[in-house]
Amino acid sequence: xxxxxxxxxxxxxxxxxxxxxxxxxxxxxxxxxxxxxxxxxxxxxxxxxxxxxxxxxxxxxxxxxxxxxxxxxx
Amino acid sequence: xxxxxxxxxxxxxxxxxxxxxxxxxxxxxxxxxxxxxxxxxxxxxxxxxxxxxxxxxxxxxxxxxxxxxxxxxxxxxxxxxxxxxxxxxxxxxxxxxxxxxxxxxxxxxxxxxxxxxxxxxxxxxxxxxxxxxxxxxxxxxxxxxxxxxxxxxxxxxxxxxxxxxxxxxxxxxxxxxxxxxxxxxxxxxxxxxxxxxxxxxxxxxxxxxxxxxxxxxxxxxxxxxxxxxxxxxxxxxxxxxxxxxxxxxxxxxxxxxxxxxxxxxxxxxxxxxxxxxxxxxxxxxxxxxxxxxxxxxxxxxxxxxxxxxxxxxxxxxxxxxxxxxxxxxxxxxxxxxxxxxxxxxxxxxxxxxxxxxxxxxxxxxxxxxxxxxxxxxxxxxxxxxxxxxxxxxxxxxxxxxxxxxxxxxxxxxxxxxxxxxxxxxxxxxxxxxxxxxxxxxxxxxxxxxxxxxxxxxxxxxxxxxxxxxxxxxxxxxxxxxxxxxxxxxxxxxxxxxxxxxxxxxxxxxxxxxxxxxxxxxxxxxxxxxxxxxxxxxxxxxxxxxxxxxxxxxxxxxxxxxxxxxxxxxxxxxxxxxxxxxxxxxxxxxxxxxxxxxxxxxxxxxxxxxxxxxxxxxxxxxxxxxxxxxxxxxxxxxxxxxxxxxxxxxxxxxxxxxxxxxxxxxxxxxxxxxxxxxxxxxxxxxxxxxxxxxxxxxxxxxxxx
Numbered sequence: 001x002x003x004x005x006x007x008x009x010x011x012x013x014x015x016x017x018x019x020x021x022x023x024x025x026x027x028x029x030x031x032x033x034x035x036x037x038x039x040x041x042x043x044x045x046x047x048x049x050x051x052x053x054x055x056x057x058x059x060x061x062x063x064x065x066x067x068x069x070x071x072x073x074x
Numbered sequence: 075x076x077x078x079x080x081x082x083x084x085x086x087x088x089x090x091x092x093x094x095x096x097x098x099x100x101x102x103x104x105x106x107x108x109x110x111x112x113x114x115x116x117x118x119x120x121x122x123x124x125x126x127x128x129x130x131x132x133x134x135x136x137x138x139x140x141x142x143x144x145x146x147x148x149x150x151x152x153x154x155x156x157x158x159x160x161x162x163x164x165x166x167x168x169x170x171x172x173x174x175x176x177x178x179x180x181x182x183x184x185x186x187x188x189x190x191x192x193x194x195x196x197x198x199x200x201x202x203x204x205x206x207x208x209x210x211x212x213x214x215x216x217x218x219x220x221x222x223x224x225x226x227x228x229x230x231x232x233x234x235x236x237x238x239x240x241x242x243x244x245x246x247x248x249x250x251x252x253x254x255x256x257x258x259x260x261x262x263x264x265x266x267x268x269x270x271x272x273x274x275x276x277x278x279x280x281x282x283x284x285x286x287x288x289x290x291x292x293x294x295x296x297x298x299x300x301x302x303x304x305x306x307x308x309x310x311x312x313x314x315x316x317x318x319x320x321x322x323x324x325x326x327x328x329x330x331x332x333x334x335x336x337x338x339x340x341x342x343x344x345x346x347x348x349x350x351x352x353x354x355x356x357x358x359x360x361x362x363x364x365x366x367x368x369x370x371x372x373x374x375x376x377x378x379x380x381x382x383x384x385x386x387x388x389x390x391x392x393x394x395x396x397x398x399x400x401x402x403x404x405x406x407x408x409x410x411x412x413x414x415x416x417x418x419x420x421x422x423x424x425x426x427x428x429x430x431x432x433x434x435x436x437x438x439x440x441x442x443x444x445x446x447x448x449x450x451x452x453x454x455x456x457x458x459x460x461x462x463x464x465x466x467x468x469x470x471x472x473x474x475x476x477x478x479x480x481x482x483x484x485x486x487x488x489x490x491x492x493x494x495x496x497x498x499x500x501x502x503x504x505x506x507x508x509x510x511x512x513x514x515x516x517x518x519x520x521x522x523x524x525x526x527x528x529x530x531x532x533x534x535x536x537x538x539x540x541x542x543x544x545x546x547x548x549x550x551x552x553x554x555x556x557x558x559x560x561x562x563x564x565x566x567x568x569x570x571x572x573x574x575x576x577x578x579x580x581x582x583x584x585x586x587x588x589x590x591x592x593x594x595x596x597x598x599x600x601x602x603x604x605x606x607x608x609x610x611x612x613x614x615x616x617x618x619x620x621x622x623x624x625x626x627x628x629x630x631x632x633x634x635x636x637x638x639x640x641x642x643x644x645x646x647x648x649x650x651x652x653x654x655x656x657x658x659x660x661x662x663x664x665x666x667x668x669x670x671x672x673x674x675x676x677x678x679x680x681x682x683x684x685x686x687x688x689x690x691x692x693x694x695x696x697x698x699x700x701x702x703x704x705x706x707x708x709x710x711x712x713x714x715x716x717x718x719x720x721x722x723x724x725x726x727x728x729x730x731x732x733x734x735x736x737x738x739x740x741x742x743x744x745x746x747x748x749x750x751x752x753x754x755x756x757x758x759x760x761x762x763x764x765x766x767x768x769x770x771x772x773x774x775x776x777x778x
Contacts (some may be wrong), residue, residue: 046451
């Protein structure tokens with residue numbers, strides 16, 4: 001429960017991906033380069049904090065907050 | 075002999091389309107992939123003296139596992155050697171500045187065992203990011219030819235041509251696959267290969283995982299694969315996740331060997347700095363609103379001088395023809411029927427060109443993706459999603475490509491709702507109607523120094539369309555329930571300077587499509603209408619003319635001619651038809667003349683203006699050369715009150731009617747094609763028409 005996810009990151013904060021808590025969503029995220037062990041950095045948030053823009057494997061990926069919540073970080 | 079097929083494959087934003095434009099230029103053609111309505115862009119490319127290949131531009135994808143309908147096409151072709159577009163050589167365009175992610179798709183394509191070439195693009199962008207890619211080492215590691223290109227400038231096209239020639243003469247196939255499914259599920263792969271006569275392991279895996287989406291397999295073959303999956307207790311989601319992780323692990327190793335990255339850690343790029351402003355809670359929306367305003371200013375104000383020029387030119391030509399040709403029905407057909415129709419089409423080219431110019435500039439620069447991000451949250455409230463923004467904005471140009479653009483929306487319900495509400499966005503075909511009616515009843519004044527009141531009125535109509543689209547979406551969201559979950563995982567491309575040849579091509583293509591596709595319909599209907607308006611049943615027309623001469627012997631020759639002309643129109647087939655429907659449209663303030671135009675505009679809205687010009691140039695006598703349709707409408711008198719026919723109440727009632735009305739057969743056809751049902755186009759037609767009638771009724775009754 002206490003596990004933090006990408007959705008909890010503040011702008012500019014870095015973290016390393018540990019695991020996913022949603023199998024189907026993870027397929028798409030993996031293909032886009034969100035791999036376990038990869039470092040991510042919260043780039044910016046759209047107004048109202050959703051969706052978010054994430055820097056991962058050398059580029060910028062946008063996703064909804066609910067999707068970011070499926071990526072668990074250390 | 076059938077020309078060899080060269081397929082261009084790659085991630086979105088990798089430069090695939092630029093390369094395609096470089097190779098084929100203006101000789102490219104847009105058609106459909108067989109069996110699906112996806113746009114298929116292809117064009118000839120001469121690779122040596124004897125051979126001209128056909129280059130096919132496949133939709134951009136991140137992986138061979140499709141996430142939406144348009145991505146399905148890629149796998150459907152690559153997994154089926156009998157497909158007419160199955161490539162002899164596959165060129166995978168790879169963005170060197172993001173080699174890591176781009177190589178995922180490349181290794182999947184290469185593992186299918188096709189003769190593959192890697193086109194290494196955007197080396198300049200990589201350089202700017204202090205990255206250096208060693209193409210020779212990359213080729214050695216991957217076991218395929220690697221060609222350095224610059225898709226924007228066309229650099230490397232010659233080397234690419236040579237590589238294709240070589241791949242055709244003596245194909246170099248990638249040796250050991252990067253990922254071999256037989257390592258993980260040997261029995262399943264072996265059995266699938268044996269049962270379906272396949273020789274490639276990775277292709278066999280695609281059969282297993284993707285057979286539900288493969289159009290080339292029949293019912294029995296699909297069932298057979300289901301049985302195989304059950305027999306081997308195969309779980310596709312973890313398997314696919316494992317595949318992606320394994321691929322990336324091996325790709326990471328290759329990337330560290332071939333890329334030297336000297337980027338200072340933490341140094342923000344230009345794109346990141348820009349994003350801070352463009353995604354800002356206040357500035358982001360302000361900038362977006364200003365850009366929308368700019369688009370409307372361009373369409374209404376900047377296009378005006380060009381439109382006036384075309385208008386005057388056509389009127390002048392019409393006058394010249396009437397003077398030099400002998401008078402008679404044929405001359406009338408040529409001038410009042412055909413030329414009036416052509417004029418009605420040509421005059422909208424400047425607006426359409428401006429619109430597509432600006433929209434494609436936004437797409438090209440990468441800004442459109444930012445718009446999707448800042449709009450997603452708001453759109454979701456209405457049952458739409460950030461990706462619905464592009465169809466909705468394209469809907470301002472034309473609902474047909476807009477509805478086709480909804481294919482990138484992965485969620486079925488979001489997509490259906492977007493399709494149903496997109497035609498409420500005021501398309502360019504409504505612009506002619508808006509322009510003429512606004513010019514009739516709204517003064518051309520400036521407020522605050524820069525904004526034209528007419529431009530603001532136009533913007534209000536567009537906003538009304540947008541608001542009603544959002545409201546309709548909200549209602550649909552409440553009606554259509556779904557368990558399916560939507561997602562919004564999307565790459566934010568780096569900002570780029572627009573490629574002008576690209577923008578030019580888009581503008582040229584859209585103008586050409588409007589003139590040819592819509593133009594033919596408009597012209598045909600204009601001619602038919604002219605005939606219907608010039609002839610009547612039996613000798614009704616002669617009788618009407620004689621009656622006028624008999625009853626009004628004291629009128630001046632000019633008035634007499636006008637009177638005769640309008641009586642003749644009333645007695646014609648078109649006039650009878652208009653009278654027939656008049657009772658139904660009377661409450662909206664329309665007379666039988668407008669009734670004719672309404673009916674004819676169901677084929678396409680823009681026909682309305684053509685019809686009005688046909689009806690009124692016949693109706694007011696045809697000696698007044700150089701008078702435009704706008705002036706004719708101003709002269710039109712209401713027969714009962716004697717005042718102007720086009721009062722603000724009538725004009726606004728018509729305007730409101732056209733904001734909502736589903737007056738476009740092509741849109742209905744597109745909805746039918748995209749939803750594969752007759753239910754949804756019917757729903758769309760009925761709800762929009764009811765909305766139009768109700769709103770126009772209210773407008774007229776309140777204003778009159």
